[in-house]
Amino acid sequence: xxxxxxxxxxxxxxxxxxxxxxxxxxxxxxxxxxxxxxxxxxxxxxxxxxxxxxxxxxxxxxxxxxxxxxxxxxxxxxxxxxxxxxxxxxxxxxxxxxxxxxxxxxxxxxxxxxxxxxxxxxxxxxxxxxxxxxxxxxxxxxxxxxxxxxxxxxxxxxxxxxxxxxxxxxxxxxxxxxxxxxxxxxxxxxxxxxxxxxxxxxxxxxxxxxxxxxxxxxxxxxxxxxxxxxxxxxxxxxxxxxxxxxxxxxxxxxxxxxxxxxxxxxxxxx
Amino acid sequence: xxxxxxxxxxxxxxxxxxxxxxxxxxxxxxxxxxxxxxxxxxxxxxxxxxxxxxxxxxxxxxxxxxxxxxxxxxxxxxxxxxxxxxxxxxxxxxxxxxxxxxxxxxxxxxxxxxxxxxxxxxxxxxxxxxxxxxxxxxxxxxxxxxxxxxxxxxxxx
Numbered sequence: 001x002x003x004x005x006x007x008x009x010x011x012x013x014x015x016x017x018x019x020x021x022x023x024x025x026x027x028x029x030x031x032x033x034x035x036x037x038x039x040x041x042x043x044x045x046x047x048x049x050x051x052x053x054x055x056x057x058x059x060x061x062x063x064x065x066x067x068x069x070x071x072x073x074x075x076x077x078x079x080x081x082x083x084x085x086x087x088x089x090x091x092x093x094x095x096x097x098x099x100x101x102x103x104x105x106x107x108x109x110x111x112x113x114x115x116x117x118x119x120x121x122x123x124x125x126x127x128x129x130x131x132x133x134x135x136x137x138x139x140x141x142x143x144x145x146x147x148x149x150x151x152x153x154x155x156x157x158x159x160x161x162x163x164x165x166x167x168x169x170x171x172x173x174x175x176x177x178x179x180x181x182x183x184x185x186x187x188x189x190x191x192x193x194x195x196x197x198x199x200x201x202x203x204x205x206x207x208x209x210x211x212x213x214x215x216x217x218x219x220x221x222x223x224x225x226x227x228x229x230x231x232x233x234x235x236x237x238x239x240x241x242x243x244x245x246x247x248x249x250x251x252x253x254x255x256x257x258x259x260x261x262x263x264x265x266x267x268x269x270x
Numbered sequence: 271x272x273x274x275x276x277x278x279x280x281x282x283x284x285x286x287x288x289x290x291x292x293x294x295x296x297x298x299x300x301x302x303x304x305x306x307x308x309x310x311x312x313x314x315x316x317x318x319x320x321x322x323x324x325x326x327x328x329x330x331x332x333x334x335x336x337x338x339x340x341x342x343x344x345x346x347x348x349x350x351x352x353x354x355x356x357x358x359x360x361x362x363x364x365x366x367x368x369x370x371x372x373x374x375x376x377x378x379x380x381x382x383x384x385x386x387x388x389x390x391x392x393x394x395x396x397x398x399x400x401x402x403x404x405x406x407x408x409x410x411x412x413x414x415x416x417x418x419x420x421x422x423x424x425x426x427x
Contacts, residue, residue: 015318023345042333049289052290056293126292
């Protein structure tokens with residue numbers, strides 16, 4: 001008598017293998033940018049992000065706003081005085097800018113319009129959901145005039161640059177990101193280098209020749225040689241600078257001028 | 271229906287991760303709610319269903335990211351291994367999920383670091399890797415009790 005093996009449904013791994021191969025393909029292949037899907041997805045998710053961030057800010061901001069209510073009138077008066085003072089100063093500044101431009105023109109300077117940029121206020125509505133890259137999502141996109149590689153700053157200094165634009169939002173790569181590099185200069189000695197991102201909100205300045213004049217505490221700002229960032233935006237100050245006997249370059253640690261953990265509003269340089 | 275619920279769930283979790291937990295970070299470390307969800311979903315569902323769920327969730331996470339896109343492959347591999355492990359498991363599913371999160375959070379972080387290192391995209395010091403892995407594990411573990419009943423309900427819908 002021939003023994004019959006009991007029927008057992010065999011597990012199919014075909015779909016799983018296909019999914020694994022597709023995932024692998026997506027991760028390592030040239031379709032990294034997912035054709036044009038990324039901006040579309042960013043546009044779809046924007047309303048959700050906006051609603052969530054608005055609710056979150058409303059919930060977390062209300063108790064503080066109520067507690068600060070009594071100091072608001074005093075603060076309002078102080079700010080009004082400050083605005084009046086700054087408006088007056090601005091008038092004289094405008095005159096100085098015009099005079100500066102006129103004089104530069106007469107000296108045949110070619111970079112007259114270097115400081116003429118428009119600042120677009122933007123709100124931070126999210127952060128990239130990946131731990132290794134420091135990418136912020138702002139609520140201003142191509143419809144507001146934001147373009148790829150636009151610089152982003154706050155009043156304390158440089159924040160980063162725009163790396164992806166969708167109609168209603170854009171992604172900003174912080175200067176502390178490991179992928180970021182900024183042409184920079186020491187404001188005192190005018191020595192050039194490249195500021196690159198490191199982890200835990202650190203910056204490192206590279207390619208400053210060992211023979212240059214570098215001091216701890218020196219301010220570092222964007223250099224005129226940069227093709228992305230306008231000149232003179234503060235980046236940070238030198239925290240540590242060291243070099244070995246046979247080193248060609250300094251090893252410089254830079255403390256960022258901006259506290260990136262508390263960014264809520266930024267300015268995009270148009 | 272399950273597909274729709276799962277899609278909405280992934281989108282909501284992603285939004286929470288990108289908007290709220292980006293602000294509520296633990297010494298700069300944010301939880302990976304998608305990883306926790308993938309693990310719990312894989313505990314309750316077949317290999318094929320969890321592979322589709324993890325691929326979709328990872329892909330959406332990659333779409334929101336910028337840089338190296340390895341969330342899809344990491345999540346799919348995690349769901350595969352969870353499905354292999356659960357065949358030999360008998361016991362409480364909640365405890366199993368917690369154990370899996372404790373095991374897979376540092377492993378997935380190390381895997382990602384390995385990929386970044388391999389592609390020459392980033393160098394990390396040991397202190398950063400260890401603290402990041404520990405904090406991420408603790409943070410992810412805290413979310414298992416929150417996400418477990420939701421994912422269970424979606425799985426049984």
